[in-house]
Amino acid sequence: MKNFNVSNNNKNTLAISLGDPAGIGTEIILKALASDNLNKNINPLLIGCKNHIYQTYSNLINHGICNISDPTNLDIIDIPLEKKIIPGIVDENSGSASFKWLFNATNIVLEGKANALVTAPISKIAWHKAGHKFAGQTELLGKLSNKKTSMLFTAVSPNNGWRFNTLLATTHIPINKVNNNLTKELIKFKLDTLLNFCRKFKERPLIQIAGLNPHAGEEGKIGMEEQNLIIPTIDEWKLDNPNVHINGPIPPDTCWIKAADAWNYDSKENNAPDGILALYHDQGLIPVKLIAFDQAVNTTLGLPFVRTSPDHGTALDIADKFIARDKSMIAAINNAWILSQ
Incomplete structure (x- = not known):
């Protein structure tokens, strides 16, 4: 993991929260960041569990999927998982993790350490199980920024x-x-x-x-x-x-x-x-x-920064099957870049 230097010029930095760790978020992020269709000036900053990212990377490589981004070359804000997550099963642990990752990613952007925010999908059910009674990520972002979204x-x-x-x-x-x-x-x-x-x-x-x-x-x-x-x-x-x-x-x-x-x-x-x-x-x-x-x-x-996300959900039915498509995540990253320039 590279050390993230907050004194860098952060105009090119996009904060990316991993979403629900029981879903496909980390998989599609690693796939998308290897795409030739992304603007080469983008500096992604991942917010989530470093071990989870490395494990997902290893699993993808072991399944013969090689066109993915190597996490050793990525900036990562490490917020470790507290308990083991079972792919495809959302519970209070996965909800707590995805909430913390989004909360911290939002504050990173609000503090000017990144230029825009890209969010992988979360489970509203998992959030509620973890005690976070928000209808979705949009509503949390509105509250954290005190804006009408x-x-x-x-x-x-x-x-x-x-x-x-x-x-x-x-x-x-x-x-x-x-x-x-x-x-x-x-x-x-x-x-x-x-x-x-x-x-x-x-x-x-x-x-x-x-x-x-x-x-x-x-x-x-x-x-x-x-x-x-x-x-x-x-x-x-x-x-x-x-x-x-x-x-x-x-x-x-x-x-x-x-x-x-x-x-x-x-x-x-x-x-x-x-x-x-x-x-x-x-x-x-x-x-x-x-x-x-x-x-x-x-x-x-309505936010004081650009936020984008894929238009699909956590896809729990295909979590850990390594077949998730990354096209909407690529589009989310590219649109965050375009709209924030």
């Missing part, structure tokens, strides 16, 4: 370079609480957040917003949320943003069709949305993962 998924099409963005209005809440959480103020805030992100790549982006009900309510015949809340809110937002193209509310079952076409075509579609606002978690995540599962990146907006 938003969850956005971004991906770049390998077919044509088009950037696909979906922001969630509500995140980790039960479906029966979505309606009560949707307010005019929240929708406007999320539209502002989505617009600001899309403007990093296009001056006048096209924004779409999904309806809440089937057929976007069909003029009140299938629910009144569109008529009473969503349409009036969009109209008010348009007055404050007269130069922005916004469509919606669009029936949820067709809202992502143009995005799917733009993703798959060899040439870019001029009428494809640059950003889509989904009103609840699965409404946005189902099309995102169907369209761009290996390339999509979970990006937390």
Whole structure:
């Protein structure tokens, strides 16, 4: 393990927390860091258990997987595991470890010792077993930085370079609480957040917003949320943003069709949305993962630093089988680099 010198120029340093040690986090990190598709100026700083990293490396080599990063060449902040972890089995020990690693990684970035944060997947069940009652990593990051956060998924099409963005209005809440959480103020805030992100790549982006009900309510015949809340809110937002193209509310079952076409075509579609606002978690995540599962990146907006993560979970069913794909982790690292420069 190399000694990490906090006095170094940390503009190129990306802090990477290992995620749940019972999952695939360390495996995909070691695989991703060996990729030729990463920017060569990136200096990864791993936060987790050194022995766990070395053991994962040894296991991968023993299974004939050689295109991985050698941990002897990596900067590592060693926070040892307190008890033995069984791959594929999450418990309070794995939850405690992943929580500590993320907590320390976040503070490293907040202290200016790294320029951005990349997080491997954690288990919310394991966190709760360890006594950490957060809905997810996004919520912990918001608390540690005292910021109002938003969850956005971004991906770049390998077919044509088009950037696909979906922001969630509500995140980790039960479906029966979505309606009560949707307010005019929240929708406007999320539209502002989505617009600001899309403007990093296009001056006048096209924004779409999904309806809440089937057929976007069909003029009140299938629910009144569109008529009473969503349409009036969009109209008010348009007055404050007269130069922005916004469509919606669009029936949820067709809202992502143009995005799917733009993703798959060899040439870019001029009428494809640059950003889509989904009103609840699965409404946005189902099309995102169907369209761009290996390339999509979970990006937390609103923090005082850039944070990205793969769009998948801990994959406990394939932990210790050494078959996990690293494409989303590569995308997460590259996007953290791009967005933090």
